Amino acid sequence: xxxxxxxxxxxxxxxxxxxxxxxxxxxxxxxxxxxxxxxxxxxxxxxxxxxxxxxxxxxxxxxxxxxxxxxxxxxxxxxxxxxxxxxxxxxxxxxxxxxxxxxxxxxxxxxxxxxxxxxxxxxxxxxxxxxxxxxxxxxxxxxxxxxxxxxxxxxxxxxxxxxxxxxxxxxxxxxxxxxxxxxxxxxxxxxxxxxxxxxxxxxxxxxxxxxxxxxxxxxxxxxxxxxxxxxxxxxxxxxxxxxxxxxxxxxxxxxxxxxxxxxxxxxxxxxxxxxxxxxxxxxxxxxxxxxxxxxxxxxxxxxxxxxxxxxxxxxxxxxxxxxxxxxxxxxxxxxxxxxxxxxxxxxxxxxxxxxxxxxxxxxxxxxxxxxxxxxxxxxxxxxxxxxxxxxxxxxxxxxxxxxxxxxxxxxxxxxxxxxx
Ligand SMILES: Cc1cc2nc3c(=O)[nH]c(=O)nc-3n(C[C@H](O)[C@H](O)[C@H](O)COP(=O)(O)OP(=O)(O)OC[C@H]3O[C@@H](n4cnc5c(N)ncnc54)[C@H](O)[C@@H]3O)c2cc1C
Numbered sequence: 421x422x423x424x425x426x427x428x429x430x431x432x433x434x435x436x437x438x439x440x441x442x443x444x445x446x447x448x449x450x451x452x453x454x455x456x457x458x459x460x461x462x463x464x465x466x467x468x469x470x471x472x473x474x475x476x477x478x479x480x481x482x483x484x485x486x487x488x489x490x491x492x493x494x495x496x497x498x499x500x501x502x503x504x505x506x507x508x509x510x511x512x513x514x515x516x517x518x519x520x521x522x523x524x525x526x527x528x529x530x531x532x533x534x535x536x537x538x539x540x541x542x543x544x545x546x547x548x549x550x551x552x553x554x555x556x557x558x559x560x561x562x563x564x565x566x567x568x569x570x571x572x573x574x575x576x577x578x579x580x581x582x583x584x585x586x587x588x589x590x591x592x593x594x595x596x597x598x599x600x601x602x603x604x605x606x607x608x609x610x611x612x613x614x615x616x617x618x619x620x621x622x623x624x625x626x627x628x629x630x631x632x633x634x635x636x637x638x639x640x641x642x643x644x645x646x647x648x649x650x651x652x653x654x655x656x657x658x659x660x661x662x663x664x665x666x667x668x669x670x671x672x673x674x675x676x677x678x679x680x681x682x683x684x685x686x687x688x689x690x691x692x693x694x695x696x697x698x699x700x701x702x703x704x705x706x707x708x709x710x711x712x713x714x715x716x717x718x719x720x721x722x723x724x725x726x727x728x729x730x731x732x733x734x735x736x737x738x739x740x741x742x743x744x745x746x747x748x749x750x751x752x753x754x755x756x757x758x759x760x761x762x763x764x765x766x767x768x769x770x771x772x773x774x775x776x777x778x779x780x781x782x783x784x785x786x787x788x789x790x791x792x793x794x795x796x797x798x799x800x801x802x803x804x805x806x807x808x809x810x811x812x813x814x815x816x817x818x819x820x821x822x823x824x825x826x827x828x829x830x831x832x833x834x835x836x837x838x839x840x
Contacts, residue, residue, distance in 0.1 A: 421572060422547065422579070427451045428751055430565050430581035431544075432552045432594070434460065436733050437719025438587025439535035440740025441747065443480050445583075446543035448748045453579065454544055455567055457551040460536060464528035465613065465700065467653050468494060468630040468645045468730035471512050472809030474520035476737035485534050491524040492648045495627035497729075497807050499789045500683035502634040507790035509629050512808050515801045521808070522627060525645050525653075552593055555584055561714025561756050583714055583747050583756060586721040587740065590703060595717055600707040606780065607726055610663040610701035612670040613643075613655030619691040621646050630730060631687070635680040638785055642677070642684050643727065651694060654684070657727060660702055670697040703727075710769075711762025716743045725772070726779045734809045735772065742768055771811035778806055781823060786830035796822050 429445045431438045434456035446452040471494075477483045498509035512521040540546050549570040556564040562580040569575045586594035595601050622628050631644035640658030647653060656663065656677050666673060674697060678684055706723040710716065717723075719736030742764035750760040781787050793800050802819040810816060 421569065421575075422453075422545070422577065424451070425578070426562070426580045427453045427582070429453070429583045429585060429747060430455065430579060431585040431587050432555075432565075433457075433587040433589055433591075433721070434536040434539070434546065434548075435464070435532055435587055435589050435719060435736065436535055437589075437721065437736035437740040438585065439532070439539045440476060440480060440737050441585050441587060441716075441718050441744040442539040442544040443535075443542050444741060444744025445747050445751075446539060448751075449543070450748070450751055452539075452544040453581075454536065454539060454546045455550050455552050455565070456536070456546065456548050457570065459549050461529035461533040464532060465611075465655075465698065466528055466727075466730075466732050467525050467647060468643070469523045469526060470730055470734040470807075470809035471521055471523040473523060473734045473737055476734075476741050479741055480535070480538055480737075482534065482538055485538070486524055486526075489530055489534065490648055491526045491531070492646055493627035494523045494525050494630060495521075496629040498629045498631045500631060500633040501788055501790055502636050502638040504636070504682045505790060506683065510789075510800075510804045510807050511629075512804065515804050516808070525628065525630070525647055527647055527649065552588070555594055555597055555715075557584075557594075557598065557712070557715060559713070563714055581714075582751065583716065583761065585743065585747070586715070586717045587719050587736075589720040590724065592707070592717075592721045594715060595707045595721060598709075598712075600709050600717075601705050602708050603702070603705045604725075607704040607783070608660045608702055609657055609704060609726060610660045610699065611655050611657045611703075611727065612663060612674045612697055612699050613653060614671075614674070614693050614697045615647075615651040615695040616654055616688055616691040617651055617694045619644075619646075619652040619654070620687040620689070621652070631683075632728065633681055633683045635677050636682070637680060640677050641728070642681055644684065644687060652687075652691070654688070655727070664699070664701060670699050709758075710765045711743075711746075712758045714756045714761070716747065716761050718743045723772075725776050728779055728782055729775060729807060731775050731809065735775075738812075739764075739768055767812065771816070774806060774811045774816045777817070777820060781827060784827050784831060786834045787827060791830075792823065792826060795826065799823075
């Protein structure tokens with residue numbers, strides 16, 4: 421099953437974060453093992469990308485692969501308000517004529533397969549259908565990783581790793597083992613989603629926007645992501661209790677909220693549901709530490725904010741690339757300290773905080789992108805940049821100098837009008 425038991429780097433999970441890290445470490449000649457519990461290609465949620473993923477794709481050398489597979493091109497984001505206003509889309513190329521302004525809506529099974537194949541081609545060993553049961557973190561690496569084959573009669577084996585990378589997504593194997601998970605109490609959201617054929621599309625090979633549509637009570641919102649196989653991914657997101665604790669099936673809840681969303685009803689008028697209804701709950705959290713001696717957390721395993729701006733895959737790739745570079749430097753210098761392996765974390769968290777702030781703005785009830793931009797048209801570029809994922813350079817937080825007081829004012833106005 422495995423020709424060797426000692427690795428420079430063992431990566432838990434072959435999602436975008438794990439594959440990106442493994443690519444970089446393996447291409448430097450370090451022995452790298454990805455352990456993935458599923459059989460690939462496997463289904464996964466998270467189809468709408470942020471344009472800034474471009475730079476990770478360039479670094480991984482996969483831009484031509486994305487074109488070859490032929491995913492739907494994504495050129496912007498459109499918000500539809502609770503009173504059914506189709507606001508002017510944020511078109512990414514309006515403020516940037518570089519080709520990176522155009523991104524993709526991807527079927528994750530094909531996308532993740534392409535990334536794990538890339539890691540394999542750079543020299544990583546891929547062990548599929550094998551679950552990481554536990555990691556024994558010692559004072560000093562190498563650490564012990566205990567694996568269980570899902571096919572080979574459930575056989576357990578141990579491997580040693582100078583560096584363990586947790587890219588296990590929401591399973592967060594290492595963060596759970598080390599007690600590092602910390603939920604965002606104000607972002608306890610859940611989602612129900614499915615796939616529709618015959619839904620309204622731009623047609624042909626025209627690029628499409630991701631639509632975000634509020635329901636008329638503003639208690640929930642839908643994503644609408646057109647995919648290249650002719651289907652559209654449609655998902656409902658709201659507070660955990662609102663979505664999951666009203667009784668009835670997920671499909672019933674989805675359909676009840678669809679009835680409250682005229683913009684989505686228009687788009688699905690001739691559509692047919694072609695999949696089961698999936699559910700994900702309470703997915704937003706952070707980790708109190710993202711690296712330690714001989715271990716690193718990447719992608720969702722290190723934290724996840726919220727699906728609203730489609731930042732998940734971008735941050736998975738970004739952290740995967742940043743961690744991969746830090747691991748290579750650490751292995752070369754024989755310094756696998758927390759400081760060395762986590763040298764990228766302050767810069768990374770410094771960017772993520774702006775996305776988190778915009779997520780929290782979205783969930784304050786009076787917030788509306790359309791209203792804000794109408795009052796502050798000069799912030800349209802800054803806002804577009806945030807939606808693109810440009811949060812790691814320049815001054816991405818400048819917009820909040822106006823947005824914070826604006827939200828405060830709108831909230832006061834709303835409270836006052838409810839008292840009249
Ligand atoms: C409702 C919802 C909607 C979303 N929509 C979007 C979107 O539109 N756009 C976007 O960019 N992001 C979206 N996301 C986020 C996106 O799905 C994740 O951020 C992204 O998949 C993270 O990548 P990752 O590599 O960290 O983890 P994953 O992609 O989850 O990969 C982790 C891998 O680890 C494997 N694994 C888990 N446990 C073990 C184990 N014990 N042993 C071995 N392998 C293991 C899993 O099988 C999996 O293949 C959404 C998330 C949710 C919850």
